[in-house]
Amino acid sequence: MQSHSDKPRTYKTEGVVIRHSRSGEADLVLAIYTADYGTIHVVGRGLRRAKSRLAGHLEPLSHVAIQLIRGKGIDIVTGADTLHGHTALRNNLEGIARGLICVEMVEAFAPEEYPNQELYKLLLDALGLLNDGEGDRLMWHFAFHVLRTTGYMPELQQCVACSNVVQPDEHLFSPGLGGVVCLNCAKGGEPAMPHERAGAPLLPLSSNVLKVMRYFRDNRYETVRNLNVDGELAGELRRVLGGYIHYLLEREVRSSTFLSGLSRLSPAQG
Amino acid sequence: MTSKFGTDGLPTAPPVARLVDELHKLPGIGSKNAQRLTYHLIRMPEREAHSLAEAILAVKEQVGFCDQCQNITDQNPCAICTNPHRDQGTICVVEEPLDVLAVERSGAYKGLYQVLHGAISPMSGIGPEELKVAELLKRLKTDVADQDQIREIILATNSNLEGEATAMYLHRLLAPLEIRVTRLARGLSTGSELEYADEVTISRAFEGRQDFM
Numbered sequence: 278m279q280s281h282s283d284k285p286r287t288y289k290t291e292g293v294v295i296r297h298s299r300s301g302e303a304d305l306v307l308a309i310y311t312a313d314y315g316t317i318h319v320v321g322r323g324l325r326r327a328k329s330r331l332a333g334h335l336e337p338l339s340h341v342a343i344q345l346i347r348g349k350g351i352d353i354v355t356g357a358d359t360l361h362g363h364t365a366l367r368n369n370l371e372g373i374a375r376g377l378i379c380v381e382m383v384e385a386f387a388p389e390e391y392p393n394q395e396l397y398k399l400l401l402d403a404l405g406l407l408n409d410g411e412g413d414r415l416m417w418h419f420a421f422h423v424l425r426t427t428g429y430m431p432e433l434q435q436c437v438a439c440s441n442v443v444q445p446d447e448h449l450f451s452p453g454l455g456g457v458v459c460l461n462c463a464k465g466g467e468p469a470m471p472h473e474r475a476g477a478p479l480l481p482l483s484s485n486v487l488k489v490m491r492y493f494r495d496n497r498y499e500t501v502r503n504l505n506v507d508g509e510l511a512g513e514l515r516r517v518l519g520g521y522i523h524y525l526l527e528r529e530v531r532s533s534t535f536l537s538g539l540s541r542l543s544p545a546q547g
Numbered sequence: 548m549t550s551k552f553g554t555d556g557l558p559t560a561p562p563v564a565r566l567v568d569e570l571h572k573l574p575g576i577g578s579k580n581a582q583r584l585t586y587h588l589i590r591m592p593e594r595e596a597h598s599l600a601e602a603i604l605a606v607k608e609q610v611g612f613c614d615q616c617q618n619i620t621d622q623n624p625c626a627i628c629t630n631p632h633r634d635q636g637t638i639c640v641v642e643e644p645l646d647v648l649a650v651e652r653s654g655a656y657k658g659l660y661q662v663l664h665g666a667i668s669p670m671s672g673i674g675p676e677e678l679k680v681a682e683l684l685k686r687l688k689t690d691v692a693d694q695d696q697i698r699e700i701i702l703a704t705n706s707n708l709e710g711e712a713t714a715m716y717l718h719r720l721l722a723p724l725e726i727r728v729t730r731l732a733r734g735l736s737t738g739s740e741l742e743y744a745d746e747v748t749i750s751r752a753f754e755g756r757q758d759f760m
């Protein structure tokens with residue numbers, strides 16, 4: 278693990294810009310998920326000024342190569358070059374919302390200042406695919422693999438209370454215990470206690486959705502992208518996966534709430 | 548929060564510590580600046596200190612939001628909305644009151660405004676409900692129903708991710724009203740060089756190209 282003090286006075290890396298917030302008169306504090314240092318918070322001096330040369334390169338969702346200098350307390354971005362601006366993704370609301378879901382999940386699940394090459398590549402691939410027009414199916418696949426690469430993959434084979442392999446149509450999902458629960462353990466009685474203590478209600482889980490979850494978990498996106506997930510399946514998958522993520526983060530994924538809200542507007546006009 | 552100690556932990560007279568605490572709450576004012584400002588105010592002539600205090604109170608008492616455009620104003624509706632010489636047919640939608648000032652300074656625009664007081668930023672939990680979007684919609688629906696004066700809505704939100712998301716959202720929201728919706732030109736800013744521009748900027752500059760005049 279690379280610690281802050283390992284960085285030389287000036288250093289370079291590449292990353293995806295997650296978010297920015299205003300600071301001082303014209304500065305921006307940026308959160309960037311980098312290949313070499315995980316999530317870093319750095320300041321861009323004068324980025325809010327109209328004539329700033331770096332500002333366009335450091336927009337959220339851009340994949341950039343950056344040069345930095347060690348500062349007192351916070352490091353400073355001295356140079357930036359866009360590696361991939363994901364322009365197509367930026368030209369529609371759903372694309373932006375999905376892109377933000379990706380970076381929001383990475384920021385939430387990846388520990389700060391801790392690099393994770395697999396997660397980094399997953400993020401880059403996801404943004405590239407979103408830029409190519411992929412939609413909700415990619416988001417589910419991405420979510421599963423964020424959970425996998427950060428150690429939160431739910432148990433989908435054995436009951437998390439009694440360790441027996443769950444039988445088809447005889448299972449529920451426990452966000453608190455992080456996996457499937459067999460009907461025996463879910464009913465009253467002593468074995469039921471662990472998931473009640475975990476503080477999240479059990480969620481209904483049909484066999485079809487469990488199969489889809491295992492399929493997403495075990496396969497690369499190219500394999501799963503043609504899977505047809507119809508409305509009802511999609512709704513249940515959203516509830517289970519969303520419920521699990523909500524439990525882990527203790528909040529909703531805000532960009533996801535925004536994406537859901539968009540469907541209430543009239544359809545996209547291009 | 549009145550403390551016996553200033554923000555550096557040293558014993559200070561309560562009124563001094565209180566003022567340091569209050570100034571420290573302001574954005575961009577750290578503890579050193581708060582102390583420096585406090586000691587400056589202590590040495591300032593009493594008349595000037597009163598003037599500052601009264602100006603702060605006046606802003607809070609007399610300034611509110613214009614019912615029509617949501618800009619900050621001391622008269623309701625504001626001076627721009629009540630000015631009959633302004634073009635009543637165009638509304639320029641901006642993020643913040645300071646954007647209205649910036650546009651007015653340019654002298655390039657003679658119509659009316661609508662201030663959203665922010666931009667959509669899903670990750671920060673800022674959606675359309677947190678902005679003055681409902682007020683914009685209400686104003687437009689009333690116009691469509693009654694006077695039918697508004698011909699164009701200019702989306703002048705910032706050219707960053709949040710501003711673009713806001714513009715796209717508004718464009719979709721306003722589509723059923725069948726009023727012309729335009730977006731300020733984006734792309735290369737005056738004084739910038741193509742060599743240093745990022746791909747998103749260049750891409751937008753190409754999309755927005757026009758016949759040379």
